[in-house]
Amino acid sequence: MTIAEATPDFEEGMDRADRAFLGHPKGLGYLAxxxxxxxxxxxxxxxxxVLYMVKYLLLPEHASGVFGLEWLRGWYGGIDGQPFASKIFGDYTSLVYLTPIAGGFIADRWLGRRATLIAGGLIMAIGHFLMAFEGAFLFALLALIVGVGLFKGNIASQVGELYKPDDLRRAMAFQIFYIAINVSVIAAPLISGTLGEKVGWHWGFGTAGVVMVIGLILYIMAGPWLPADNRPAKGAAATASEPMSRQDWLRVIAVLTLVPVMAIALLTNQEIFNAYLVWADQHFQLTFFGETLPTSWMITIDATASFSMLAAVAAFYVWYGKRRREPDELGKMIIGSVFTIAGGLCLVMAAATQGDGKIGLFWPVMFHLLNSIGFAHILPVSLALFTKLAPKALNATIVGIYYLAFFGANKIVGEVGTWYSSMPTTSFWLFHVATAAVGLVAFILFKLFLAKRLMGEPGAA
Known part of the structure; x- marks a missing residue:
């Protein structure tokens, strides 16, 4: 018996009287x-x-005990050290954005999203705990890739279904949902990062596993307050969809064109978790009053800046929109690319002015601030653009395609990150500035030549 069968009046309960969590349905609090x-x-x-691999696991005395690592090294062409770590990181972080497509398919066709999500949470927890065993490192990564794929696409869809179509709280619900994500991004380096670097790597990974188990238990407990499952009934016939028009196909082509552009434009931001951390660990001045701060705290600085700038940029456009016409999605993405370029140039300046000592935190902090303003203009806005371009018949599929940009970005980051050890640092970051410039030019061309034809944007050529 499903939850929907146990509570047949659930849909009728999704009304404006349900304000148990910050004026929203109780289920939102659980899902967030x-x-x-x-x-x-x-x-x-x-x-x-990356820090774990470079500073511990890939050292000869530890790497020899990792099952399958020599085979993987051969697959990558015999590379070692930081380039090897970069390749592994790139494949891991790209695949976690590819597998949700399969996770959504499994939920829609066979298991339903609840069973699929629970299976994903269990497999993720197993992956985190396997990180405690050095020999099982590759199996741990595989479990995490599969687990995220089963989990990621099957939770956000439940948020919207807590509300009736005309309920104006829906938009704010997603903002609350993303606040929970941002808080986690800030907290993870402070807790798991500090434990991993200061106490022991396995303490950091183990903490992540414990938190995942807590979340899984809470999700199971939340059943009565969640929307009905979408598990397909046995023998149910597929409903016919409306045929695609020529305009619909042009929009699909535009979306497919934007995916690689987005992947290139996101490169600088995604590099923060890869070669940037190795660079920071080796060259940043992180010792204050005799105490060396964990390198992972740079991620907390970035996450805090991102959270602050998301709120600040949203508030700015509320203010600006009352006085002038607010830029459209592509206009904001063009503005964001300019800030991303400026942020990348801060890294170039940090490398160029280093001299013989350590790099002070002025230029890195300026990078995080400017890059976060760019992030606030590109990431949320690009998702809105993709859904705007999506034909009705392919709305969910287009959202899945959107995440292929992250798959591509992280895959490229894994490749480009291997250059860090052999390329002058200024050249390394100048390359990232160039990728942001490619994104800028592509967004301008898209707005000038395609936006009006596809979306009827005013001001387009």
């Missing part, structure tokens, strides 16, 4: 906390993975 737990576990891995 569960998503926060999952993102805490993911960003714990993001924060620690």
């Amino acid at each position: 906390f569960v998503e926060g737990c999952e993102r805490f576990s993911y960003y714990s891995m993001q924060t620690l993975l």
